[in-house]
Amino acid sequence: xxxxxxxxxxxxxxxxxxxxxxxxxxxxxxxxxxxxxxxxxxxxxxxxxxxxxxxxxxxxxxxxxxxxxxxxxxxxxxxxxxxxxxxxxxxxxxxxxxxxxxxxxxxxxxxxxxxxxxxxxxxxxxxxxxxxxxxxxxxxxxxxxxxxxxxxxxxxxxxxxxxxxxxxxxxxxxxxxxxxxxxxxxxxxxxxxxxxxxxxxxxxxxxxxxxxxxxxxxxxxxxxxxxxxxxxxxxxxxxxxxxxxxxxxxxxxxxxxxxxxxxxxxxxxxxxxxxxxxxxxxxxxx
Amino acid sequence: xxxxxxxxxxxxxxxxxxxxxxxxxxxxxxxxxxxxxxxxxxxxxxxxxxxxxxxxxxxxxxxxxxxxxxxxxxxxxxxxxxxxxxxxxxxxxxxxxxxxxxxxxxxxxxxxxxxxxxxxxxxxxxxxxxxxxxxxxxxxxxxxxxxxxxxxxxxxxxxxxxxxxxxxxxxxxxxxxxxxxxxxxxxxxxxxxxxxxxxxxxxxxxxxxxxxxxxxxxxxxxxxxxxxxxxxxxxxxxxxxxxxxxxxxxxxxxxxxxxxxxxxxxxxxxxxxxxxxxxxxxxxxxxxxxxxxxxxxxxxxxxxxxxxxxxxxxxxxxxxxxxxxxx
Numbered sequence: 001x002x003x004x005x006x007x008x009x010x011x012x013x014x015x016x017x018x019x020x021x022x023x024x025x026x027x028x029x030x031x032x033x034x035x036x037x038x039x040x041x042x043x044x045x046x047x048x049x050x051x052x053x054x055x056x057x058x059x060x061x062x063x064x065x066x067x068x069x070x071x072x073x074x075x076x077x078x079x080x081x082x083x084x085x086x087x088x089x090x091x092x093x094x095x096x097x098x099x100x101x102x103x104x105x106x107x108x109x110x111x112x113x114x115x116x117x118x119x120x121x122x123x124x125x126x127x128x129x130x131x132x133x134x135x136x137x138x139x140x141x142x143x144x145x146x147x148x149x150x151x152x153x154x155x156x157x158x159x160x161x162x163x164x165x166x167x168x169x170x171x172x173x174x175x176x177x178x179x180x181x182x183x184x185x186x187x188x189x190x191x192x193x194x195x196x197x198x199x200x201x202x203x204x205x206x207x208x209x210x211x212x213x214x215x216x217x218x219x220x221x222x223x224x225x226x227x228x229x230x231x232x233x234x235x236x237x238x239x240x241x242x243x244x245x246x247x248x249x250x251x252x253x254x255x256x257x258x259x260x261x262x263x264x265x266x267x268x269x270x271x272x273x274x275x276x277x278x279x280x281x282x283x284x285x286x
Numbered sequence: 287x288x289x290x291x292x293x294x295x296x297x298x299x300x301x302x303x304x305x306x307x308x309x310x311x312x313x314x315x316x317x318x319x320x321x322x323x324x325x326x327x328x329x330x331x332x333x334x335x336x337x338x339x340x341x342x343x344x345x346x347x348x349x350x351x352x353x354x355x356x357x358x359x360x361x362x363x364x365x366x367x368x369x370x371x372x373x374x375x376x377x378x379x380x381x382x383x384x385x386x387x388x389x390x391x392x393x394x395x396x397x398x399x400x401x402x403x404x405x406x407x408x409x410x411x412x413x414x415x416x417x418x419x420x421x422x423x424x425x426x427x428x429x430x431x432x433x434x435x436x437x438x439x440x441x442x443x444x445x446x447x448x449x450x451x452x453x454x455x456x457x458x459x460x461x462x463x464x465x466x467x468x469x470x471x472x473x474x475x476x477x478x479x480x481x482x483x484x485x486x487x488x489x490x491x492x493x494x495x496x497x498x499x500x501x502x503x504x505x506x507x508x509x510x511x512x513x514x515x516x517x518x519x520x521x522x523x524x525x526x527x528x529x530x531x532x533x534x535x536x537x538x539x540x541x542x543x544x545x546x547x548x549x550x551x552x553x554x555x556x557x558x559x560x561x562x563x564x565x566x567x568x569x570x571x572x573x574x575x576x577x578x579x580x581x582x583x584x585x586x587x588x589x590x591x592x593x594x595x596x597x598x599x600x601x602x603x604x605x606x607x608x609x610x611x612x613x
Contacts, residue, residue, distance in 0.1 A: 020409070023408075023423075028422065031429070046446060049455075104319055105319055106322070109323065119338060123590050125586070130340075137359075156330065156337055187322070188323075224567075241437070257434035260432065260434045
């Protein structure tokens with residue numbers, strides 16, 4: 001023990017780096033294996049233990065894309081629409097609510113705020129059945145447009161994480177700015193429009209990125225509310241591969257799985273710093 | 287920011303006190319702000335009522351009925367506590383799912399947090415490439431909850447999967463992990479632990495907050511690194527550990543996607559991955575026993591609330607808050 005601890009600083013750094021590299025290899029292995037398998041032929045998936053294929057088989061992507069009666073292009077378009085509208089809904093509705101909580105004085109504010117914090121800890125799966133029943137009564141489930149149950153909640157600031165994140169951010173904006181604007185006769189609406197919204201851009205960007213990734217990865221709600229093949233989003237469509245037990249589908253299944261992660265990965269590459277700092281300031285889960 | 291003679295705009299601790307000016311106004315402006323507050327809050331209020339509160343009450347009502355999603359609402363029959371009685375006394379799959387879920391959370395959450403803390407300690411030094419490590423360790427937290435990654439995981443741990451190939455290199459014959467009732471849940475635990483990046487990042491931020499003077503003082507007193515970890519790092523980090531523990535426990539109890547993908551929505555093999563949420567989905571949306579599933583949801587809600595309360599009450603004994611800093 002003593003001997004190891006008394007390593008010279010340089011030696012200790014090397015040991016630390018070696019350990020980190022080993023952990024990193026374990027962490028990255030599944031992702032690299034997915035990448036390799038997505039371009040392996042059916043025979044190689046069964047026989048080739050190595051990460052990379054001997055014969056590069058990009059045909060998996062073509063086969064996967066067309067594997068079902070509806071092409072994956074449609075599924076990607078559906079997912080993109082849901083994710084983009086979720087981003088818009090969350091950004092707008094959470095911004096409005098956060099402004100009220102952070103900067104305005106109104107009756108019962110503390111009570112509403114406490115309730116909002118309470119909903120942070122509310123497990124979403126608890127509400128799925130009554131929501132399904134309610135949305136069905138409203139005629140929102142299935143025809144004519146099955147995405148209402150997925151999107152309406154996002155336009156009503158039900159994602160309390162983002163409200164909380166924005167409240168925390170807005171509290172950091174100097175109150176002198178509001179006061180100055182008010183002395184000039186500005187209404188709360190003007191202050192919102194010309195002071196708070198422009199200054200809240202960092203919180204808005206964080207919210208936008210996380211709500212895109214969450215909506216893109218979401219499975220539970222999309223599984224419950226989408227029932228027609230042509231309405232499926234990518235995660236729901238991917239589960240169809242599990243149903244078809246044939247060995248031949250493994251390569252295409254990996255190809256489509258890999259493609260489905262590309263948008264999230266691009267967000268990660270572009271906003272790595274912001275994502276890592278975003279979870280720091282808010283404690284948000286990835 | 288312009289230099290102001292006023293004291294720095296401190297971030298208020300509660301939702302209270304938005305600036306002195308708003309308090310000063312006469313009846314008119316205050317009333318106007320009151321109305322504005324509710325205007326801005328209205329989408330959230332509507333959501334609270336329509337998406338959260340009313341469904342919660344509806345689900346409470348349904349939990350006392352035999353509602354099955356097929357018959358009309360008017361034909362719904364009140365069954366009293368039957369659903370709850372069945373759940374607790376006559377449905378072995380219910381208790382099985384509880385056991386699976388508790389086991390999953392009890393093993394996966396501590397291991398995930400320990401991994402996150404360990405790696406955070408290794409990364410808590412300035413060296414070149416530290417940002418790259420941090421980012422790459424965080425990546426699985428963004429990807430790991432997806433169906434795609436669950437598919438990868440299942441294939442990695444099946445009989446012909448990469449894991450067994452790896453074992454065979456060392457001459458070990460593996461098991462058909464995901465098809466083996468003794469191992470299927472463990473593979474899902476590994477998938478959860480693999481996503482240690484998010485708590486790790488929060489630990490790293492917490493470690494940065496610990497004043498270096500404390501370590502200097504400890505090392506002057508002759509404390510070795512292990513002693514420093516016990517006496518300085520752990521107590522100073524305890525609020526962050528607590529925060530991560532609450533968050534990860536609540537998340538751990540709600541596992542769904544990976545179990546669904548592994549078992550193709552059945553909870554198999556032999557119910558070994560029948561997580562609570564998956565069981566609830568099967569009862570509600572496969573078997574259409576929505577009244578019964580509502581009762582399950584309410585018990586779940588109460589259980590999660592109780593666990594949170596228990597965590598918070600034990601927290602008083604081991605979570606150390608430094609003076610004036612109220613997290």
